[in-house]
Amino acid sequence: MDKHTNDMAIEVKDICINYRILNNISVQKSFLKKKVHNEVFEAVKHVSFQLEKGEILGVIGQNGSGKSTLLRSIAGVFAPNSGEIDLHGNTVSLMALGVGFKDSLSGRENIILSGMLLGFKEKEIQDRMEEIVEFSELGEFIDRPVRTYSSGMHSKLAFSITAMLETDIMLVDEVLSVGDERFKKKSLARMKELISDKNRTVIIVSHSIPTLKELCDRVLWLHAGEVKQLGEPEAVLKEYGRFMGA
Amino acid sequence: MEYLNFFMFIIPPLFALLIHNYLRHGELSNKRKIVFAIVYFILLNAITLGMSWLRGVKGLRFEDMTLTYKIKYISLGTVMGFVLPFPICLLTEDQITLGGLKRYIKRFCQDMKKYTAYAIRMAKADLGAEVANAYLDWLWWMIEPVCNMLMYTLIFGVVFRASEPFFPIFIFIGISMWGFFSRSISGSVNTVRVNKGIITKIYMPKYILLFSKMLVNGFKMLVSFGVVAVMMIVFRVTPTPYILYAIPILIVLFLFSFGVGTIMMHYGVYVSDLSYITGIVLSMMVFMTGTFYSLSKRFPQPFGELMEQYNPVAFLIASMRKALLYGQAPAWELLLFWGFISLGLIALGAFTIYSNENAYVKVI
Incomplete structure (x- = not known):
């Protein structure tokens, strides 16, 4: 599958992502006001970086600095307003907190549906089903509708799906602190196992300096949508620590 | 009912203009709007009149027209007004190409x-x-x-x-x-x-x-x-x-x-x-x-x-x-x-x- 080992896996070229602060309009309002004035909020400004295959990038920054937005646009949830993202044909999955499921369906159905959206065939997912269910520790809840799950169970299921259905590029958004202590350890171990694969490219967003120090090859520090620093974990994280402490 | 004599010619082109503007994301300038309104007015009425001519209604005499004819005229015109902006946009707008x-x-x-x-x-x-x-x-x-x-x-x-x-x-x-x-x-x-x-x-x-x-x-x-x-x-x-x-x-x-x-x-x-x-x-x-x-x-x-x-x-x-x-x-x-x-x-x-x-x- 890989002819050249030092292939680029992700190339992000000068991307900007804007949120138009366009609130829900009602029919009445749109009749009264002729033109709805839109404010534009720039969440990510002129960010560029390249990742080689197998590299692990940590992303750090304050709340609202555009980390999740960046990750989502790499995952293809929305395209950037300008600039380019080239994944060189790699499959990509985004692992993020919060619901990504259809509430009315059972955990099992949701595993299949999520897997299909990640580009797997139903057969491949069925083959790995037991592993996923076992890893998620959901037990009999797996056949109940997702709306009956606790928030911890939600996250466990989400983590298990992306951790077991392996894609070339994994985007990890703040999910390494999911569930109870035991699950946390287990997921961190699984994460390390996944990362150790030389063909897998990973971007991790986290607020935990120790985790990033341990896992990453490079760290990107985003501040107000712009790249503040990009480089060796030691140096960047030290700077960041000082910045946040001050 | 006299109003209908007027509206039957106007409604379809206006509808066509609406669709045209929609295809252009509402960015049509006022000048172009007027031009296209005229274009659609001529084209749509020519099509609808042509159709009724083929069906044996020669000439326009308002006093002879039945209500059915007028409503049919508007309906057909509106449907055509939905279809026509697509080819017109393809031909005239740079942003919309084949x-x-x-x-x-x-x-x-x-x-x-x-x-x-x-x-x-x-x-x-x-x-x-x-x-x-x-x-x-x-x-x-x-x-x-x-x-x-x-x-x-x-x-x-x-x-x-x-x-x-x-x-x-x-x-x-x-x-x-x-x-x-x-x-x-x-x-x-x-x-x-x-x-x-x-x-x-x-x-x-x-x-x-x-x-x-x-x-x-x-x-x-x-x-x-x-x-x-x-x-x-x-x-x-x-x-x-x-x-x-x-x-x-x-x-x-x-x-x-x-x-x-x-x-x-x-x-x-x-x-x-x-x-x-x-x-x-x-x-x-x-x-x-x-x-x-x-x-x-x-x-x-x-x-x-x-x-x-x-x-x-x-x-x-x-x-x-x-x-x-x-x-x-x-x-x-x-x-x-x-x-x-x-x-x-x-x-x-x-x-x-x-x-x-x-x-x-x-x-x-």
Whole structure:
């Protein structure tokens, strides 16, 4: 599958992502006001970086600095307003907190549906089903509708799906602190196992300096949508620590 | 009625201009608006007058015109006003090119191919979840329309004396098809909001969500048509080869609902109270679609027959009844025509969604 080992896996070229602060309009309002004035909020400004295959990038920054937005646009949830993202044909999955499921369906159905959206065939997912269910520790809840799950169970299921259905590029958004202590350890171990694969490219967003120090090859520090620093974990994280402490 | 003499020439071009402006994302300058208004005025009236000339109406004499003629003139003009902006835009607007159109069509086909398996799987799962906790399981999909049918048969057949031959089946066909259409449209308005959880995590063309929902509704409709088949045997309806028309009719109904649904789905993201409006419009439409009675017989002429031709859902329901119950061939030219219009609507809807879906995730 890989002819050249030092292939680029992700190339992000000068991307900007804007949120138009366009609130829900009602029919009445749109009749009264002729033109709805839109404010534009720039969440990510002129960010560029390249990742080689197998590299692990940590992303750090304050709340609202555009980390999740960046990750989502790499995952293809929305395209950037300008600039380019080239994944060189790699499959990509985004692992993020919060619901990504259809509430009315059972955990099992949701595993299949999520897997299909990640580009797997139903057969491949069925083959790995037991592993996923076992890893998620959901037990009999797996056949109940997702709306009956606790928030911890939600996250466990989400983590298990992306951790077991392996894609070339994994985007990890703040999910390494999911569930109870035991699950946390287990997921961190699984994460390390996944990362150790030389063909897998990973971007991790986290607020935990120790985790990033341990896992990453490079760290990107985003501040107000712009790249503040990009480089060796030691140096960047030290700077960041000082910045946040001050 | 003198006003109509004026409006019959004006309404279609204005509608065409609206569609044209829509295709250009509302960025038409005032100067161009005036130019295109004139272009559409000339073209549309030339087409409509040409049509009526071919049908034997030579010359324009307002005093001789019947109301039917005027309404037909407006209806035909409006439908043409929907079609015409597409080629005109291709020819005149730099931003809209044949290559771009081809790209969109190609992308649409690829996406449909890629995501159909997902849509079907999701529809299956939805159907499964719907019955998982119900006592009577899938029987509900039959019980519900059957009960409605009994109710409407009593009210419209006995109380309002609007009975037709094979009245229970007549009603059943109406409510099955109308149910599919109205459920698809009212569902489309909040499709994006309902599936928020999924679409903030991963990309998919957003109309796939609607497509999947419509597969669910379509399956329920097919169950009702199973009941129709049983009722036809019980009521001893003599089947004719025309019942084969049922298939193209259902296909056109699906395409039309999908086309309208994609457009409604887009506006549903931004306009928060759209679901109220669709609710009102849909319940108004029930009566203009002849779900419970024959439009052409019960409505004052010429409106009844006109509505049966120019309201696509009414036309499809009436055709279905003709084909299944009364052994008459539906007007296939009109069926083909509405099929093409539906494809146009889908093109418009898919184009709208492709060019805006990026922003959906940010709004909800």
